[in-house]
Amino acid sequence: MTLKIQKIGVVGAGTMGSGIAQAFAVSGYEVVLRDIAQGALDHARSVVESSLGRLVSKNKLEAAAAEAALGRIKTTLAVEDFHDADLVVEAVLEKFEVKKAIFSELDRVVRDDAVLASNTSSISLTKIAAATKIPSRVIGMHFFNPVPMMALVEIIRALQTSDEVAAAVTSLVSAIGKDARVARDSYGFVVNRVLIPMINEAINCVYENVATPEDVDAMMKLGAAHPMGPLSLGDLIGLDIVLDVMETLYAGFNDPKFRPSPLLKQMCDAGYLGRKTKRGFFDYSAK
Structure with a gap:
């Protein structure tokens, strides 16, 4: 069975999280952006709106498309709002214990067939996957800053990542107009x-x-x-x-x-x- 990814969750409304949310929303995906602080969510929405505005001013995006993209991003403080997400991308601090706690939360609320991805730039995906209840659905999606402009997404397969999950995520990266390149799970990956x-x-x-x-x-x-x-x-x-x-x-x-x-x-x-x-x-x- 081929995984179908339509609704995206993003954990962390910082620079990377807001950029990832924008990239998916511009490509037509419904996005739920979650943070633990309302101020961070408000700032992220403002950042995305400004970024979309710059794209419109440079004739890289139609005004109607920018408005539609912004409308596809829902912000929330509740992890429970990921209950129907097909994919959740974690984009928080580069601290394993922080990521482990988030993946434990996600384990509790998402469907068993949902994909869990980390935007980690250096931490072992195998270690992250091992801390979850379904390690085979965990994968790395390393986006680069600024996300809307950078073409590369490093795809990192944990030792446990299934072929089905890897294929679905690689296909998704292509669908949002970015270049997926696969790296073995090693500290820091390639870039x-x-x-x-x-x-x-x-x-x-x-x-x-x-x-x-x-x-x-x-x-x-x-x-x-x-x-x-x-x-x-x-x-x-x-x-x-x-x-x-x-x-x-x-x-x-x-x-x-x-x-x-x-x-x-x-x-x-x-x-x-x-x-x-x-x-x-x-x-x-x-x-």
Whole structure:
């Protein structure tokens, strides 16, 4: 039997959750977006509305289609509103215990044939699946920021993921106009295993006074043809998230090459997390 996915649930109304909700809604899917704070849900709706407005202004989306997409997104504080979802995508903090608690909640309320996906960027899907009552329905759907614009979705099969679930999710990713690429369940998968240590090493260059943040970014743009410097990218991602991923890689592989930079830890301790706090390796207070 082929799984049919029509109604989508999204857990977490932050940057990734709101973007994932928008991507599905624009493609015609009914979406239930859940968070534990009403303020987060209100902010997410405002962010999605603004994002859709920009697409309309750039003639990438019809005004009527944008209005219809916004209308397909229902927000809720109640996990019980996922009772009839065909797929629920978790998009919360990169902390295993937080994700484990959410999947336990989902186990309680969703149908046994519903698919449970995690947007984790580095945590083992096999470990997440093992914490659920039906491990075969758990899979990774790693979207990238900004979700509406980025084409890739990394599909990560847990050791327990069924062929049916993997096929259904891969097909769904294609249906929303994105490119599904499969990665084996390994810490960081592919993109973050390569990308985040590069950002960490750029931070070490600043920490060791090899070059200024401005020059590190300029050299990587001019010498390696990167569209954005690694420090600017770290600021965009959020330096707390960069640290979370580095710590997951370091703990998972037990390899010193994944040791987080001392400066990265200090930046996070200071609350200098990048764009979202208006200060990271660069100053965003005027933006």
